[in-house]
Amino acid sequence: MKRLTRKWRRRSRDHELSLPTRDDPSLDDSRPIDTQEQEEMVRSFERSQAQQSLFWRTVFAGFLLCFVAFLIYSIFQQASSPWELRFHAYFIEDIHSWMVILADWVAVLACSMAIFGLVRNSTHRRQWLWYSCFTSIPLAVFWLYYMLRMPRFRWDVLWLPLGPLSGAGICLYVDHLLNESSEEVKKLRAYMYAYKAN
Template identity: 30%
Template sequence: MDPSGNLDYLDTQEQEEIIASLERSNAVQNRVWRGVFSLLGAGLALFFLRSAALQARAPWERQYHAHFAGVLSQGTTVVADVSTAGAILCGGLVLHAGSRAVLHRALVAATLLLSLATAAFWLGALRTVGSWRNFWLTMSPLFGILCLYVDHSLQSTTLQINRLRASKYRFKKA
């Protein structure tokens, strides 16, 4: 709107250029953020898989596992580490599932179940031990839920751009 109070409408071509620019920017942001969170998830998952393998091979040598030596069995700790890795991997895979509805919903459900169950397990183990030094173990599986939030935010932005495209008005400047 200009200072005199007159509305300055965009013609159809100007609207199309703005929407195309938003779509290009959104596509770049989608690739960047999906890639960043997928790589972080892969790194975290590999850490927990390695941690599980080391716990299976040489029990209680890792300082963060040693706190649970009197409370948990070796096998339980290995399963918890593998579950944490699974929750993180599922969250990372959600970012690349695309629009395949069945796969996407299955990965979302798996991420939520594994993340919440594993976080609750570690929280219970920490509570039993009485030391909160390893609180990060309860937060690790929640990275999968963070991936779900990133996926939802990126899909929401795409949906808003599609709505903007659908609500273009017809106007031709003289």
Template identity: 60%
Template sequence: MIMQKLSRQWRKSDYDEDDKFTLPTRDDFRPIDSQEQEELVRSLEKVQTQQSLLWRAVFSGLLLCYVAFLLYSIYQQAYYPWELRYHAYFIYEVDAWTIIAADWAAILACLMTIKGLLHEANYCKRWLWSSCCIGMIVAVFWLHHMLRLARFRWDILWLPLGPLSGAGVCIYVDYLLTVSSEEVRKLRGYMYAYKAR
């Protein structure tokens, strides 16, 4: 009898201290009423919307930084040809304007990715997949010329993989955010009518 009393007191004091770190007990499995369900679902929708905006903005910002770098690269190649080391490797392989065109294609792929990522509509997903195709073309171009060099340069592997990996990562991020949004929508569909007495 004393052991049961001590056990109850211990559980109760332990539960009070670490309230947010404990699993629910049998008493916590009461159904929540309709208003509580609505508040819970609304708060989850709000959090999901904020997270979606945040992560879309973060990855779009990273791609914009890459676009700014590519614009600098184009400027350098146009006005001071072959001064950048990663372009100088191709001095005997490709003419300067072809490199500038490849950088413009990479910029186009990144901008299409940004447009597809920032707009959540289904038709905008085509922008993501189209940017992936353009990134593939840019990757094939750079890899072809990298393989023609006397020695393969691992330090410029970002040239072929930059736009393609940017598009691929953004497609994955968009997929995760869409799945999360659908899960919250499903949760709204699972709401039930209950009135607490």
């Protein structure tokens, strides 16, 4: 009896380790899948896409939120003790303090619109991202104008004109990529076929 048990165990182990063959019907890729299997597969892709979309939107909104917090700190510093921050002090000769504060508030507004556009779950989300881009363009022109008037160009303040604009542009690009992947999943649902078993 022990010999028979050993033989049976050895055979079952060998069967588990053997390569699949074309005769195995469970491993046949060419067989059509039924409607319920298709539905489960498409639902799993939709769930995965929704989770990925939420994750990446939250990540980029978080980055912009940190930038907004830094800008608010900058506004507070400029209002309480003007020109103390080095990146504002470069412009002490050319700009009034209230203009710097106003420019920083415009940057906060542009970043807030981008955040709103990223996390909002509606069809108008893309409009908010475009509003953010359009708000950032005059701000970038403002800062670049005063940066070019300085006797020496300061590369360490290049984030002033390009920060909100690049943030809005990156958010627009991320939204575009996530919408493309969502469209691919919708196409997959449209390609589902009616399986008829013989």
